[in-house]
Amino acid sequence: METNLFDMKDTDIAWCPGCGNFAILAALKGALTELGIQPEKLVVVSGIGQAAKAPHYYQCNLFNGLHGRSLPAATAIKAANLELTVIDESGDGCMYGEGGNHFVHAIRRNPDITNLVHNNMVYALTKGQASPTSQRGFKTPVQTDGVFLESFNPLALAISLGASFVARAFAGDIEETKGIIKRAILHKGYSLVDILQPCVTYNKMNTYKWFKENVFYLEESYNPFDRMEAFRKAVGEAKLPLGIFYINPKPTFDESLNVYRENKDPLHRRTPDIEKLSQLIDSKRGIYRK
Amino acid sequence: MRGRPMNGRSLVNLREDVAIVLCGAAGQGVQTVEHILTQTLKLSGYNVFSTEEYMSRIRGGSNSTLIRVSSKRVSAYVDRIDLLIPFSPGAVTHVRKRISPQTVLLGEKKVFGSEYHSDKAIDVPLSEIASQVGGPIYSNTVAVGLITGLFRVEGDILKDYLRHHFSGKDDPTIRKNIDAAQRGYAVGRNLLDTGKLQIEVQKNARLKDEIIIDGVEALAMGAIAGGCNFVPFYPMSPSTGVATFLAQHSKEFGIVVEQAEDEISAMNMVIGAWYAGARAMASTSGGGFALMVEGLSLAGMLESPAVIHIGQRPGPATGLPTRTEQGDLLFALYAGHGEFPRAIFAPGTIEDTFYLTQKAFNLADKYQIPVFILTDQYLLESHYNIPSLDPSQVKLEKHIIETEEGYKRYQLTEDGISLRGIPGFGKGRVVLDSDEHDEEGHITENLELRTQMVQKRLRKLEQVKGEILPPELIGSPNYKTLIIGWGSNYHVIKEVIERLGRKDVAFLYFKQVYPLHPESAVYLQKAKRRVIVENNATSQLGALIRLETGYEMDHKILKYNGSPFSIEELEENLKWVLR
Secondary structure, three states: OOOOOOOOOOOOOOOOOOOHHHHHHHHHHHHHHHOOOOHHHEEEEEOOOOHHHHHHHOOOEEEEOOOOOHHHHHHHHHHHOOOOEEEEEEEHHHHHHHOHHHHHHHHHHOOOOEEEEEEOOEEOOOOOEEOOOOOOOOOOOOOOOOOOOOOOOHHHHHHHOOOOEEEEEEOOOHHHHHHHHHHHHHOOOOEEEEEEOOOOOOOOOOOHHHHHHHEEEOOOOOOOOOHHHHHHHHHHOOOEEEEEEEEOOOOOHHHHOHHHOOOOOOHHHOOOOHHHHHHHHHHHHOOOOO | OOOOOOOOOOOEEEEOEEEEEEEEEEOOOHHHHHHHHHHHHHHOOOEEEEEEEOOOOOOEEEEEEEEEEEOOOOOOOOOOOOEEEEOOOOHHHHOHHHOOOOOEEEEOHHHHOOOOOOOOEEEOOHHHHHHHHOOHHHHHHHHHHHHHHHOOOOHHHHHHHHHHHOOOOOHHHHHHHHHHHHHHHHHHHHHHHOOOEEEEOOOOHHHHHOEEEEHHHHHHHHHHHOOOOEEEEOOOOOOHHHHHHHHHOHHHHOOEEEEOOOHHHHHHHHHHHHHOOOOEEEEEOHHHHHHHHHHHHHHHHHOOOEEEEEEEOOOOOOOOOOOOOOOOHHHHHHOOOOOOOOEEEOOOOHHHHHHHHHHHHHHHHHHOOEEEEEEEHHHHOEEEEEOOOOOOOOOOOOOEEEEOOOOOOOOOOOOOOOOEEEEEEEOOOOEEEOOOEOOOOOEOOOHHHHHHHHHHHHHHHHHHHHHOOOOEEEEOOOOOEEEEEEHHHHHHHHHHHHHHOOOOEEEEEEOEEEOOOOHHHHHHHHOOEEEEEEOOOOOHHHHHHHHHHOOOOOEEEEOOOOOOOOHHHHHHHHHHHOO
């Protein structure tokens, strides 16, 4: 097996044999290597779940925070230091369920981060309950009559909010997934990559076989700058399209912050201007000065 | 409240300490009157203190502002009203419990209310005078002039300050405001000259150079001094002013101020920002902090520094959004699942608010713990003059290291403190996990290591204990009765103690309520009688003191109706206790 900078020694990987997470891990490590990113300049933020454990298995700075709360932390990390490459990697339950409100507002805020969502349409770590993306009729020990809630469509939501970059990949195709992740990391602004992934233990409905029969790549001629077309692709297809749905170049959150207008230094290199603060305090004397 | 009809000749002599109350509907501009008055009175050499009580609405209702003008420094709320300036018909009714036969009403007769009669009501046709200048919109400026006239504020100070205050307006507007103020001023002087009113408060020229700020500004400027450069927040009274102030100065001082989608997000941004090397602060009230509790526990596990300001207001739930209480001390202390160290400051003065906020950033950074600043609506929205603030008094301490290859974020150490690296600074990788983790920061279920990590985190509290601020004793060291208070009750207790003037009574002021300084027990032990004063219903500091020191309170003076203690009611309560 090929080795790279991001390999870790002696990891005790907590995933089931055959899990789609292994393929996503391989695709991501390949993408990072090909982009020449240095592990010490990379920060990966994750939440809780089987997918959220992924960054423990490759070399990076890691902020493995709370379930559903990774996006606010990732947003702040990037905003505090523009020199870092920030990836937010977690599962469908973390990002679309517990973190749903943060997902909506991260898209609006548009920080320059890459959001990789391992989407296996099931809660695996808690042993098989429905997730927001579970499909209708999916039976679980809790949803005993099958899921009857509308399935959450992250791509349609992101496009409707004017997200900066929206894509879908399939873990069964490591090469294409790697390519999409590379494009997402290179994109300036918030980029969403929803990665379809079978759960071999808890999702007997959306299996490798099912995915292979139900996904297809957007054609070469597809124009990702057309928002209405992107929305149609996200909601209107019988099968699930893969590829880059939508690109909407716009100013990022970080570059809009006035702290970086004249000075790109990370915040940790700065100290308060005590002279200026003394003047501000002085101004509270009113108009008369000594 | 019926009195003799106005005879126009009654002489009222107000000396040393005059309590002015401005009362009107929301949206009438009473705050602007307060602002100009406190500034010009201070510039003229008076000590001033002002505080507001208001309803949770944007227009209408009745709000009141107290301004104390005095020869000595006074910074506490009084019920007494010496001069009442009503701006709306409901005003007199709103404050009628505070009106005494000695209260002088100044203003338009039509807003006094038909049932109100007093020989101390002086009709000043504010809107008629304003109309002569250019319209009823200038009534508030006439009132400003009237009061500055009564206090013999130098005409130039008034004129210059108005010019400064209205500097964004066009020339005719500025001229009309000055004209309106001067006409009001003449009426005020005339009331003195004709002997209807006599006011004797000493001026002190040295006060002219003092600053006037409120708790909001002290806290926000303390944060800047502490190197704060990241403030994610969600609006909530009474804390919003802090983020607003910092947003307005964000360009000058390089501060990221971001309105988050909720307090959950804000708190996780705080932790993310510290991780990447920023100095972040959460500023909220009890209800918002409730949403931050999950994140607080994360800070505990990650050993992340965090500075958290809670501007308390009455709860539970939405409670009284614009009023004051000290009801969240034990909430701040026990918030968060799991066991981890923290420190809690509770400043009671403008100076302490500034310096303790500044210190909070150093403390959080050094021990990698959450540090709280507990304030309340009353402290945040009270203004008074102080000599100045010196931001260089507390040195900025940064505790970040450049990492080496093989860096371990949670290296086990004797004092529990591991050197804190940040991503992108050095060769190492900085790994944090909300799961229990090993020294590198990776998830572990090694139960032996779990025990070591718990002990490591808690050992830091022992280190923090080396830096606890001792409580301050005010009054006679030979006390028999010890009054105990914290936070915003500082000034009211101090002033009442001074008024009582007893050699056997002293006041112990806690500005750090957790951990408690070991000296606390020594002070408590010496007292024959312990009396605690708190703005809550269950005596939360009293409970904490009993838990930590074993000492019980003999008396509890508690107030929880949403208002601060007044001098009068605390004095009455203490006299009863001391009878």
